[in-house]
Amino acid sequence: MNILIFSVKILMILGVILIIGVLFFGYLKHLKKTRFPNWKFPDYISVGYAEYLYNKYVKRTIKKS
Numbered sequence: 001m002n003i004l005i006f007s008v009k010i011l012m013i014l015g016v017i018l019i020i021g022v023l024f025f026g027y028l029k030h031l032k033k034t035r036f037p038n039w040k041f042p043d044y045i046s047v048g049y050a051e052y053l054y055n056k057y058v059k060r061t062i063k064k065s
Contacts, residue, residue: 036057
């Protein structure tokens with residue numbers, strides 16, 4: 001019975017992680033549509049490229065606001 005409960009807990013945790021991931025990437029897509037419609041958004045992103053894009057686009061728009 002303990003193995004069954006343990007496997008159900010693992011599946012629930014994976015399900016929550018997947019839901020959080022879908023919400024996060026859905027929010028990113030919403031931001032792209034509303035605030036940066038001409039921004040080329042890659043399917044995958046590296047940390048250095050993310051910092052470059054943040055400094056180029058987001059930081060500049062924060063300063064203007």
